[in-house]
Amino acid sequence: MSAVSGSPGYGAGPGDGELDGFSAVVTHLRERGLLNGEPVTVERLSGGVSNDVLAVRGPNRVLVVKRALARLRVTEEWLADPDRVLAEAEALRVAAHYQPSRVPPVLDVDPEQQMIVIGFAELGAREWRAGLLAGDVDPEIAGVLGDILARWHAATAGDSDVRERFGSRKAFEQLRIDPFYRWVGRSHPDLASRIDAVAASMPTRPACLVHGDFSPKNVLLGRSSIWIIDWEVAHYGDPSFDVGFLLAHLMCKSLHRPESSPDYQSAALRFLNRYRTGSDGILPWDEEHVTLQTACLLLARMDGKSPAAYLDERSRHRGREIARSVLSQDAPSIEDLWKELS
Numbered sequence: 559m560s561a562v563s564g565s566p567g568y569g570a571g572p573g574d575g576e577l578d579g580f581s582a583v584v585t586h587l588r589e590r591g592l593l594n595g596e597p598v599t600v601e602r603l604s605g606g607v608s609n610d611v612l613a614v615r616g617p618n619r620v621l622v623v624k625r626a627l628a629r630l631r632v633t634e635e636w637l638a639d640p641d642r643v644l645a646e647a648e649a650l651r652v653a654a655h656y657q658p659s660r661v662p663p664v665l666d667v668d669p670e671q672q673m674i675v676i677g678f679a680e681l682g683a684r685e686w687r688a689g690l691l692a693g694d695v696d697p698e699i700a701g702v703l704g705d706i707l708a709r710w711h712a713a714t715a716g717d718s719d720v721r722e723r724f725g726s727r728k729a730f731e732q733l734r735i736d737p738f739y740r741w742v743g744r745s746h747p748d749l750a751s752r753i754d755a756v757a758a759s760m761p762t763r764p765a766c767l768v769h770g771d772f773s774p775k776n777v778l779l780g781r782s783s784i785w786i787i788d789w790e791v792a793h794y795g796d797p798s799f800d801v802g803f804l805l806a807h808l809m810c811k812s813l814h815r816p817e818s819s820p821d822y823q824s825a826a827l828r829f830l831n832r833y834r835t836g837s838d839g840i841l842p843w844d845e846e847h848v849t850l851q852t853a854c855l856l857l858a859r860m861d862g863k864s865p866a867a868y869l870d871e872r873s874r875h876r877g878r879e880i881a882r883s884v885l886s887q888d889a890p891s892i893e894d895l896w897k898e899l900s
Contacts (some may be wrong), residue, residue: 649792708836801853
């Protein structure tokens with residue numbers, strides 16, 4: 559038998575068709591040999607806008623069951639192929655090859671059901687995002703993340719096998735290029751050519767395995783571990799996207815808590831410095847491109863298909879001004895982003 563509970567705000571309860579109902583998931587896990595006949599509880603976890611995620615708890619283990627949504631939970635229509643979850647499992651395995659302690663283990667992959675099962679984080683692990691939103695900014699965490707990202711990027715740089723396995727950009731186009739660049743370009747037609755140029759340059763800069771969603775919500779902090787989760791947009795591509803994505807998120811937190819802006823800036827610089835140290839001589843560095851990338855992604859958090867929900871209209875307006883100013887400059891630098899913010 560199974561008991562059912564739900565995380566507040568996640569979505570509808572059992573019987574709504576998501577993941578084919580909880581009892582079906584438990585039966586599936588038992589058929590796959592991941593559970594025996596022991597009692598379990600099933601709990602919804604936050605899957606963001608793009609996934610259904612369940613925690614299935616037995617006496618001796620906790621499993622995370624994940625299936626990607628074909629239509630994301632946003633106001634605007636946003637469609638993406640759910641088979642991206644299979645690519646996520648592959649990316650987790652590659653990431654684990656280089657840093658096994660930094661990602662959840664892949665326990666099962668079912669291509670027919672387009673479902674994966676991964677390990678659960680250590681008891682008490684929390685999202686980095688929650689602390690950042692509350693003003694708890696530890697620059698050293700950002701520095702460690704710079705090390706982690708640099709190691710993955712550098713280890714897979716120029717790897718022909720990784721390039722072949724992750725050469726498809728389909729999920730990246732559906733989940734990043736369309737909703738973050740093209741959509742925003744239509745909302746800001748005077749900047750559309752600049753935004754389009756940044757997006758168009760990425761396929762010309764393939765260098766390594768790119769996470770595609772390297773943000774604070776996907777960083778789980780435990781007492782003795784840091785996990786990077788949600789690899790569904792992973793592909794062989796332009797490393798500046800991961801760098802700019804995290805920088806843009808830290809800028810959003812600064813807009814949310816302007817009194818803590820120096821702390822977020824310190825974290826961003828620590829991340830950037832450690833990333834550059836770890837990737838120096840292995841990956842190319844183009845500061846103008848990274849800056850424009852960050853500005854595009856910041857604008858996407860204001861006016862994309864999935865804007866930052868924690869920002870009020872005043873903060874959103876300020877973020878829009880900053881991104882627009884930087885995108886209008888010739889040869890902007892990372893420093894220019896923070897000058898605009900201060």
